[in-house]
Amino acid sequence: EIVLTQSPGTLSLSPGERATLSCRASQSVSSSYLAWYQQKPGQAPRLLIYGASSRATGIPDRFSGSGSGTDFTLTISRLEPEDFAVYYCQQYGSSPRAFGQGTKVEIK
Amino acid sequence: QITLKESGPTLVKPTQTLTLTCTFSGFSLSTSGVGVGWIRQPPGKALEWLALIYWDDDKRYSPSLKSRLTITKDTSKNQVVLTMTNMDPVDTATYYCAHMTVGTIFGVVSFDLFDYWGQGTLVTVSS
Numbered sequence: 001e002i003v004l005t006q007s008p009g010t011l012s013l014s015p016g017e018r019a020t021l022s023c024r025a026s027q028s029v030s031s032s033y034l035a036w037y038q039q040k041p042g043q044a045p046r047l048l049i050y051g052a053s054s055r056a057t058g059i060p061d062r063f064s065g066s067g068s069g070t071d072f073t074l075t076i077s078r079l080e081p082e083d084f085a086v087y088y089c090q091q092y093g094s095s096p097r098a099f100g101q102g103t104k105v106e107i108k
Numbered sequence: 109q110i111t112l113k114e115s116g117p118t119l120v121k122p123t124q125t126l127t128l129t130c131t132f133s134g135f136s137l138s139t140s141g142v143g144v145g146w147i148r149q150p151p152g153k154a155l156e157w158l159a160l161i162y163w164d165d166d167k168r169y170s171p172s173l174k175s176r177l178t179i180t181k182d183t184s185k186n187q188v189v190l191t192m193t194n195m196d197p198v199d200t201a202t203y204y205c206a207h208m209t210v211g212t213i214f215g216v217v218s219f220d221l222f223d224y225w226g227q228g229t230l231v232t233v234s235s
Contacts, residue, residue: 001171030218031218031219033218033219033221035221035222037155037222043227044204044225044226044227044228045155045204045222045225046225047221047222047223047224047225050221050223056223088154088155090155090222092219092220092221092222093218093219095168096157096168096170096171097145097157097160097220098157099147099154099155099156099157100154101154102154102155
């Protein structure tokens with residue numbers, strides 16, 4: 001079973017700053033089947049990135065994903081006010097499908 | 109346009125069985141490469157995958173909850189039903205269903221991606 005560990009737990013930044021979120025897997029994630037989701041309060045998660053680096057439909061290009069094997073990163077190049085939210089990584093290539101515990105990006 | 113909506117009781121008593129229905133539109137669960145999954149989220153906590161069902165009626169369950177879960181589909185009604193037995197207060201959570209895009213290699217599922225989510229339904233377990 002793959003366990004995903006996200007860091008940091010909370011990231012305090014100002015609008016316009018760059019955000020770098022980490023997701024580390026306990027075992028190699030097959031074929032980079034790693035996704036990132038954004039969740040705002042009271043809303044369902046929204047798919048941002050799949051395949052470690054491909055943006056989902058309609059996702060702005062300030063969001064980018066990278067990594068392979070056990071280390072993955074979500075980068076938001078310049079934070080917009082609407083980007084302050086909780087972000088989850090998820091591996092979807094092996095069973096059980098696991099989510100990380102989340103990183104909250106909050107306004108500093 | 110793909111949409112999903114969860115429905116079911118908002119309050120259940122401990123030991124009771126929870127039955128949730130996911131009603132969807134914009135896709136057919138008889139189409140190859142399609143699936144529906146269930147995920148839950150306790151208040152203030154992380155997401156937890158529960159179960160999923162593929163177009164060919166193959167199913168997968170979270171190992172930690174497998175004995176309590178059953179997932180079924182009704183293709184004619186565009187619905188997927190999740191039942192969870194022996195509910196406990198720790199099962200209090202928002203329950204989501206999600207559309208999956210499923211990839212296969214030589215007929216074997218290689219991935220299933222939750223790409224469209226329902227709005228979720230909050231289920232409270234309390235006597």
